[in-house]
Amino acid sequence: MITFILSIDIQGLMIILFSAILVDNFVLSKFLGICPFLGVSKNLKTAMGMSAAVIAIMLLASAITWPIQNFLLNPMGIGFLQTLVFILVIASLVQMVETIMKKTLPPLYKALGIYLPLITTNCAVLGVTILNITKDFSFGKAMTNSLGAGLGFALALFLFSGVRMRIEKADVPKALRGLPITLIAASLVSVSFFAFKGLIENIFG
Numbered sequence: 001m002i003t004f005i006l007s008i009d010i011q012g013l014m015i016i017l018f019s020a021i022l023v024d025n026f027v028l029s030k031f032l033g034i035c036p037f038l039g040v041s042k043n044l045k046t047a048m049g050m051s052a053a054v055i056a057i058m059l060l061a062s063a064i065t066w067p068i069q070n071f072l073l074n075p076m077g078i079g080f081l082q083t084l085v086f087i088l089v090i091a092s093l094v095q096m097v098e099t100i101m102k103k104t105l106p107p108l109y110k111a112l113g114i115y116l117p118l119i120t121t122n123c124a125v126l127g128v129t130i131l132n133i134t135k136d137f138s139f140g141k142a143m144t145n146s147l148g149a150g151l152g153f154a155l156a157l158f159l160f161s162g163v164r165m166r167i168e169k170a171d172v173p174k175a176l177r178g179l180p181i182t183l184i185a186a187s188l189v190s191v192s193f194f195a196f197k198g199l200i201e202n203i204f205g
Helices: 002-023 034-040 044-076 079-104 106-115 117-121 123-134 139-169 179-192 195-204
Strands: none
Touching: 002 139, 002 195, 034 044, 034 106, 034 117, 034 139, 034 179, 044 079, 044 106, 044 117, 044 123, 044 139, 079 106, 079 117, 079 123, 106 117, 123 139, 139 179
16 A cells, blocks of 8 residues: 555656656746746856856756745745745855856856856746745745756757757748757757657656
């Protein structure tokens, strides 16, 4: 009986994880975090550095905001302060990560430039913390969803970096060079992820 219950829990966590990575990808499906997605994806190394920072921030933010919501805001009847409190938590975490990166990884810190502090206003980070509460996830499910959202962000950046490297070498019509071809490529990458919905349903359905 215990084994059966554990298998159900594990299957549920796996569905949340892979759905967040592939089906409900925050960048390609929910269209959150577009600014760093377009701004940092020119260079693969920079994209991976940003991805690692976003994953860390998402996990830390969820680990802090979930108990704040459930053990502080809700019991005190001040849930309407959720967005304000969550933004303050995320801003503090970003400042901490930025300081650590500046001390330990100066080249990556310089390469990320303005996009690192912009994680504070990255709607994907705020979105995942609020979504964890909206969907009434347990702490374990909230952390799993946050990990999946971070890995999905990293996957989207990694794939799009490769696409943009190919675009740089392609003979693009003059009218489409720059932002137009970048947006067209991003939309095509987004559409390709729709195929994963059926795959997840077949595996875990």
